[in-house]
Amino acid sequence: MAGELYRKPIMFAIVATVVILVGTIVTMFYPMFTEGMHPKLDNLKPYTALQLAGKDIYMREGCNNCHTQTVRPLKTEVMRYGEYSKAGEFAYDRPFLWGSKRTGPDLARIGGKYPDAWHYQHFENPQAFFAQSNMPKYGWLKDRKLDPAVSESHMKVNGFPYTAEDIGGLAAKSELDALVAYMQVIGTAVAKKVAPAAAAAAEERNPLEGDERAHERGEVVYKQYCDACHGDDGKGGIGPSLTDTTWLNKEGDIGDGRIYEIIANGTPNGMPPYANQLDKDKIWSLVSYIRHEQHKNK
Amino acid sequence: MHDYQYDHQTVKGFIVSSIFWGVVGIVVGLWISIQMWKPELNIPPYFTFGRMRVVHTNGLAIGLGIGAIFGISYYIVMRLARRPLLFPKLARFHLYLFNAAVALAALSLFAGMNQTLEYAELEWPLDIGVVILWVMFAVNVFGTIIKRKEEQMYISLWYIIATVIAVAILYIVNNLAVPAGMTKSYPVFAGVNSANVQWWYGHNAVGFIFTTPILAMFYYFLPKSTGLPIYSHRLSIVAFWSLVFAYLWTGAHHLVYTPLPDWIQTLAIVFTLFLIAPSWGSVVNGYYTVGSDWSKMQTNYLTKFFIMGITFYGLQTVQGPTQAIRVVSQLIHYTDWVPGHVHMGTMGWVTMTTAASIYHIIPKIYNTEIYSIKVANTHFWLVLIGQLMFSITMWITGIQQGALWKATNADGSLKYTFMEGLAKNYPFWQLRTVAGVIFTVGMLFFIYNIYMTIRKGRALAASQA
Numbered sequence: 004m005a006g007e008l009y010r011k012p013i014m015f016a017i018v019a020t021v022v023i024l025v026g027t028i029v030t031m032f033y034p035m036f037t038e039g040m041h042p043k044l045d046n047l048k049p050y051t052a053l054q055l056a057g058k059d060i061y062m063r064e065g066c067n068n069c070h071t072q073t074v075r076p077l078k079t080e081v082m083r084y085g086e087y088s089k090a091g092e093f094a095y096d097r098p099f100l101w102g103s104k105r106t107g108p109d110l111a112r113i114g115g116k117y118p119d120a121w122h123y124q125h126f127e128n129p130q131a132f133f134a135q136s137n138m139p140k141y142g143w144l145k146d147r148k149l150d151p152a153v154s155e156s157h158m159k160v161n162g163f164p165y166t167a168e169d170i171g172g173l174a175a176k177s178e179l180d181a182l183v184a185y186m187q188v189i190g191t192a193v194a195k196k197v198a199p200a201a202a203a204a205a206e207e208r209n210p211l212e213g214d215e216r217a218h219e220r221g222e223v224v225y226k227q228y229c230d231a232c233h234g235d236d237g238k239g240g241i242g243p244s245l246t247d248t249t250w251l252n253k254e255g256d257i258g259d260g261r262i263y264e265i266i267a268n269g270t271p272n273g274m275p276p277y278a279n280q281l282d283k284d285k286i287w288s289l290v291s292y293i294r295h296e297q298h299k300n301k
Numbered sequence: 302m303h304d305y306q307y308d309h310q311t312v313k314g315f316i317v318s319s320i321f322w323g324v325v326g327i328v329v330g331l332w333i334s335i336q337m338w339k340p341e342l343n344i345p346p347y348f349t350f351g352r353m354r355v356v357h358t359n360g361l362a363i364g365l366g367i368g369a370i371f372g373i374s375y376y377i378v379m380r381l382a383r384r385p386l387l388f389p390k391l392a393r394f395h396l397y398l399f400n401a402a403v404a405l406a407a408l409s410l411f412a413g414m415n416q417t418l419e420y421a422e423l424e425w426p427l428d429i430g431v432v433i434l435w436v437m438f439a440v441n442v443f444g445t446i447i448k449r450k451e452e453q454m455y456i457s458l459w460y461i462i463a464t465v466i467a468v469a470i471l472y473i474v475n476n477l478a479v480p481a482g483m484t485k486s487y488p489v490f491a492g493v494n495s496a497n498v499q500w501w502y503g504h505n506a507v508g509f510i511f512t513t514p515i516l517a518m519f520y521y522f523l524p525k526s527t528g529l530p531i532y533s534h535r536l537s538i539v540a541f542w543s544l545v546f547a548y549l550w551t552g553a554h555h556l557v558y559t560p561l562p563d564w565i566q567t568l569a570i571v572f573t574l575f576l577i578a579p580s581w582g583s584v585v586n587g588y589y590t591v592g593s594d595w596s597k598m599q600t601n602y603l604t605k606f607f608i609m610g611i612t613f614y615g616l617q618t619v620q621g622p623t624q625a626i627r628v629v630s631q632l633i634h635y636t637d638w639v640p641g642h643v644h645m646g647t648m649g650w651v652t653m654t655t656a657a658s659i660y661h662i663i664p665k666i667y668n669t670e671i672y673s674i675k676v677a678n679t680h681f682w683l684v685l686i687g688q689l690m691f692s693i694t695m696w697i698t699g700i701q702q703g704a705l706w707k708a709t710n711a712d713g714s715l716k717y718t719f720m721e722g723l724a725k726n727y728p729f730w731q732l733r734t735v736a737g738v739i740f741t742v743g744m745l746f747f748i749y750n751i752y753m754t755i756r757k758g759r760a761l762a763a764s765q766a
């Protein structure tokens with residue numbers, strides 16, 4: 004009887020189909036009809052027309068070949084990138100863009116991490132920020148205009164709400180604008196967690212005070228992490244000057260402890276937190292460096 | 302012999318086409334491998350890494366892989382059915398349409414028309430083309446098998462039938478999308494669900510394109526070229542059904558630690574571990590077949606291709622399940638380890654076995670001998686060295702990456718920035734390019750050998766006419 008099967012191609016094909024369908028049904032088809040597969044966070048919003056256009060460009064350029072968009076619930080990964088990814092964050096992603104290779108860093112929490120200006124300059128020339136980066140330059144996207152009619156049809160297919168102004172406004176935007184808008188929305192449905200090391204923050208005074216070499220060590224760290232935004236010698240750029248008398252947009256000095264905190268935890272206006280990348284000594288050496296540069300400027 | 306001539310031309314057409322697309326895919330592979338350590342080689346808009354990587358994967362999976370599978374499956378089906386193809390003209394049209402589709406696929410991917418589903422990147426008009434190609438293939442395969450002149454269906458036919466069915470289901474489901482213009486669509490599946498469907502597809506694309514049809518070749522050409530019968534028929538039966546059953550449960554091992562519900566991940570990991578058994582069923586069958594006379598390794602130049610190929614399949618199918626385990630996945634997922642894994646399979650198993658099958662077929666079609674066994678041996682050693690060097694460098698750098706990402710200082714802060722980790726890959730990525738060049742030179746020896754054999758065969762045919 005069993006031997007018959009290997010003489011009857013049609014019967015064989017039917018049996019093979021059934022065998023193939025068992026796992027297919029249990030692991031792929033059945034879950035589709037369970038709630039667990041369609042979660043949505045309460046404050047997750049559909050993409051705007053500009054953001055969706057940016058996401059389409061992300062897909063067209065194959066950014067997913069180097070960047071993932073999912074933070075695993077592993078301690079060091081959460082420290083590096085931020086809160087781990089929640090199932091309900093991706094309800095509007097058709098398809099999902101989690102990726103499978105990190106030639107570049109994960110982007111699941113890139114939204115709001117840097118100011119827009121950072122992204123524009125980084126896309127223009129990634130190597131200016133990180134000399135050893137292997138990311139291609141994407142400045143050419145700024146010379147390509149969006150097509151509002153195309154965007155509108157894409158919004159319709161996705162069923163996202165939009166107004167005539169939203170669509171009309173796209174005519175003045177470039178593909179680079181769209182891509183930056185998309186960067187800024189990724190992962191923002193989940194509140195930013197205060198970095199775990201923040202609790203360990205500030206003594207009021209810099210413990211390295213009196214250490215003559217501290218500012219030199221700080222300079223090395225500064226060149227690696229900070230000067231892309233705050234300019235050479237803290238003169239300012241994308242981020243504000245660190246050598247003038249204004250702090251956090253207000254005239255007047257703030258204490259060393261507060262500077263430490265800003266470096267460690269970041270600010271809501273686009274300064275990223277560094278507590279997980281720099282240990283205490285490095286952050287204090289940065290404070291020393293900043294004070295040193297300020298002093299030179301007086 | 303005469304009825305076969307027309308069909309053999311079609312088989313040869315597929316083989317030559319697949320070699321052509323293979324060259325394109327490999328050149329793109331070399332290019333992207335250099336881009337990874339020399340970003341100046343990105344030339345926007347068409348020639349950036351993000352666009353070219355999918356040309357590489359599709360070019361080789363569809364152009365080289367499926368092209369060879371079409372041609373070689375036709376050859377195997379005819380032999381095992383003891384008759385020419387049922388619809389020879391359809392097969393010829395299939396060949397033309399295949400080449401047109403691959404050419405358009407490559408152009409569309411360079412142009413950035415990309416669904417962003419791994420191994421299902423092609424946009425919907427091309428998806429329809431792929432489905433039509435597949436139906437044409439299915440019609441001829443089933444038709445010819447049904448009208449066969451040999452009562453028993455040999456093992457290779459089982460694998461070919463399973464391939465035809467599984468790929469059809471996988472491809473259609475994962476590509477379901479709503480068009481938004483001619484060159485853009487949005488899948489019907491979203492978020493977590495879309496991830497689950499995609500990797501059900503993705504892993505089984507590996508299973509039913511890079512595994513089952515290649516096993517069909519292995520089971521047919523190993524006994525043919527060595528003259529040794531397959532060791533155990535019963536083992537073949539058990540291995541076949543358990544492989545075809547288990548594969549479909551395992552896709553979520555690509556999504557370990559993602560927001561996909563845990564039960565699907567765990568189920569996938571368990572079935573993945575089980576998958577070692579049916580995979581090794583075929584490995585053991587292969588070893589014991591040649592085991593009845595190991596001298597074939599020396600006396601028959603093709604034996605070592607098949608034995609090396611099945612060895613890499615064996616290693617691949619131990620490494621794969623290992624990668625699925627959570628503690629291992631934690632370390633190597635997202636790193637260069639995975640391309641190391643992938644290329645052991647694609648270079649060491651798929652390309653090795655396919656090349657050996659072609660070495661068998663081309664002389665048979667022309668009723669002659671291979672042009673040069675020496676050239677074939679040079680080909681063998683070069684691709685072997687290139688592939689080992691590729692995989693080993695990527696495994697080392699992958700583990701290093703994973704470890705650097707996890708390293709912390711005494712106070713609990715991260716020890717390395719992402720950039721510091723990236724910079725450490727560069728020497729390995731450079732070595733990988735060298736490995737790729739060695740592999741490519743090996744493939745050039747192969748192509749030269751096939752070209753010369755065809756020339757020889759043509760001259761012979763002309764002299765007989």
Ligand code: HEM
Nearest residue numbers: 104327330331333334358361639640643647648737740741
């Ligand atoms: C000279 C030979 C080759 C070179 C230099 C090469 C290079 C590369 C590179 C650089 C990548 C991207 C890795 C990354 O993103 O980190 C890649 C991916 C890939 N290649 Fe190749 N490759 C070669 C041959 C092949 C062959 C012969 C095949 C198939 C028959 C193949 C199939 C693939 C696949 C499926 C991927 C995707 C892997 C993944 O998603 O993890 N490659 N290759």
Ligand code: HEM
Nearest residue numbers: 103507511554576617618621622624625634639643646647
């Ligand atoms: C029993 C057999 C196998 C199992 C269980 C297996 C398992 C796996 C796993 C777990 C991954 C994901 C690794 C990660 O990202 O963490 C993977 C990736 C991959 N494997 Fe295998 N593997 C097997 C055999 C093969 C074979 C024979 C080939 C090809 C000839 C192959 C080609 C690939 C490819 C192309 C990927 C990359 C997918 C991507 O990320 O784009 N595997 N495999």
